[in-house]
Amino acid sequence: MKITVTINGQKYQRDVQESQTLLGFLRADVGLTGTKGGCGAGECGACTVIMNGEAVNSCLVLAVEADGATLQTIEGETVKGKLSPVQDAFARHHAVQCGFCTPGMIMTVKDLLARNPKPSRDEVIHGIEGNFCRCTGYQQIIEAVLDATGQLKESDKEGLKYV
């Protein structure tokens, strides 16, 4: 089936199999591999993209369901090579280790901030609870989001303590 999708402002037209997921479509048919697959069952959030203004697990959406949709993926987050404030904060705060959950995590944060531009720590925690990160333990991710939204308290900046 032929579908037309706008991804990061660019139009793509592809013939897809009915069983193809949006995740598979983005990675295999369009060639945008920034979006990762971690479980194929909507549990881990690695494949999060923004579809018509809402974060979705792209492994649970069929490509044909995205016909006519407007999508944002991690590849659209950087403008002319310049990191977005969220990306920049992730980089500065070591909110990235293996990096495999990072694209999905950043998409989830983008979605959270679109709805709630100044989330509290608790709101950030609940905002990202659908995204697994096995490396960081989440703390530096939360600090990055608070910093990106200008809310990181001095007490949060303490970091490592030498005793």
Added chain:
Amino acid sequence: MYETIPADQLNTVGKKSGRVDAYEKVTGHAPYVSDMIMQGMLYAAVKQSPHARARIVKIDTKKAKALPGVRAVVTGEELQYRLGLYVVDKDILAKTEVRHFGEAVAAVAADSPLIAQKAIKLIEVEYEVLEPVLHPLKALEKDAPLVHPALGDYSYMEAAFTPVPGTNIANHTKIRKGDVEKAFAQAEWIIERQYTNPSVQHVPMETHVAIVRWQPNDEVTIWSSAQSPYTLRNLFCTAMKLPHRNVRVIVPYVGGGFGGKAGIGIEPLVAVLSRLAGGRPVKLMATREQEFSLLPCRSQLTYRIKTGIAADGKIVGQHMTMYWDAGAYADYAVNVTRASAYSAAGPYEIPNAWVDAYTIYTNKPFGTAYRGFGHVEFHWGIERHMDLVAKVIGMDPVEFRRKNTLKPGSHTLTGELIRTSTGSIDKCLDAACKSINYGKLTKAEKDRQKRTGMKIGKGVACFHKAPAMPPFTATAVILKMNEDGTVTANLTLTDYGQGSYTAIAQIIAERLGFPLERVKVAFDCDTDRDPYDWQTVASKGLILSGNAAILAAEDLLACAYDTASQALRCNKIDLAHDADKIYIKHHPESAVTFRQMAVGYAFPNGNGIGGPIIGVGRYIAQGLSHLDKATGQGNPALDWTYGAHGMIIEVNEKTGEYNILKVGSAFDVGKVVNPDSVRGQAIGGMMQGLGTAVCEGYIYDKEGHLLNPSFTDNKIPTAVDMPLEIECMVVETPQIDGPYGARGVGEHPMIGVAAALGNALQQSTGAEITHMPMRYEDVWRAIRHIEPVDNWITKSPFGSCKSSPQMQGHHPELG
């Protein structure tokens, strides 16, 4: 190396800096093997056993082969290769008998993943189901079926391991120190307990993935998510009987490993499919479900500890028995057993000790390396034991620990002398206690108790770990100067998230005196181009590769100084350098820039000297030895990293529910190279430890089917599971042979977390939990002194999870 340089004279080491791989990762540009597509690539799929133990009567692949688009189908009978890291016990595909649920019995390569999946369904396997051996203690019984009847015929690494043919024992490691029986005879108390934990899954976010191209001329290229490119190549060549020069392993970015990708995995299977398909590249990416059953997990442990204590609270003797459940294959489990045996007592001095550690084959998915390499599991036992012993002898658990910690002058279980430079467990313990206001409740905490009706408890746990590695473990770094005076480092220590490359870049920048931006550590490890590293495991990377990086920087400078001394016509000894140039000390205006010399220096008339500037750093662990097989005495430890966790929790005594209010952790890291990386490892490891403490674990039914191979039924922590407050602390006791005094801390934060939670639960409620994880229902039972249940081999997938045979037959004898 350079441990004596004062912190204020360091420019890069110890300073905050971003990760060298951050840009690629936050933009989604970093290429992982899962992202790669090759021209003409085929997709593989695997037929897995639905039984824990069964004889393969017949495999019919005719229908699968006839499916259009299928390019290769393979079964075990066609493959005459056996694999094994330490005990060579595993066929690429099961031959005659399957040994665990999920084991691979056949595989296909096809034009698309969909066709490959269809072909797998068309393969018909006829099994004769046999009774599996599921419980490691049952497997030790005389009439137990043998998982590997041919164990006596397998080759194995004889210097380190002792399989027992005719049994299910893949390895037996012994430690003998002093006279335990004599010590027990003199003890005031003798206390014996048993502690258990189930198998757990590593859960790297990127599942195992490999692409292999086996050309008809027997030249093989492997792109893999492996942690250890050279060990993968070595094991592959040994199994396939290929010269090492024929095989090239390339590892780009890797989406997490945690030990699960340390050895060899799916690569040989993918390779034989590629060969069968005429040399077309074949890709296999494990599904999440396969990650739980086809690929290895962390071994289950049953740990029995008997301790003799003198009237003053000093431990006088300890008898320790570890039953490690290897699952169907020995893989790393034999070495987990060995490493755990020599560390078995935790960071305490035990003058008289006796350890028997067994690796036991069962019909379950096999165990492998997992962050902490056995230490998470046995510290659960030893650190719960310290609190339970303290309770019996009427001493505060922290005071009891302080009395027994390893101190300068102490000897470890293997007879190694502890020195001041080894590090300080006492300082870590003190810091953890202070962080949680151990031993009392603050006013705010008392108010909180009143408000919530929950009871606040505080507990601590200590730990130690040394890298588990051969005593002669080696690595190398090659450092090349680029035309513009920047440098690029090549090494095959892999960075799958730990931050090693950032630390290595900082160390190189420090030694060269260059700004960090001028140093690149190249991703994409390639065994054809990059120098040897044994494996990326064991928290040995920072010390070994860090030292190799220093030596490479020295060598590069020596190379540059050679050229400069000719260019400037002076003695090398009269030269010095800054970030840009080498100059004559007494005539600083006489200088030559690194950029001028980078690829060879040219005099104004065009004459050239020098050639490209490179540095080679080779490093091998020094002064270590094999352990004596009869006594376990020897020197196995590159370095010991000590640490302690303090934990504050609140418990609802009616329901067993609890919240974690604070975790305060301290580690003696020798020297912090990158503060944010250390903190990232500390918090990430702590949370991974908390996952196994709170909820993770493999559940089987009585036939050995794994019941929870998914995130739906095997939860890992999300952001909502974080403690309310986390404090990360470091002690810096320089490691004499560490780079700038640093020692490894990658695995350590995970160790001891579960015990700290168990101890806090005991302190607040009296609950004596001896098995992890501690789910709310387990806490509820323990508070009520209801006999714990064996949750991990259940009668049926539904219902109570109560089962037999039970471990409760062994009742602790309280002296």
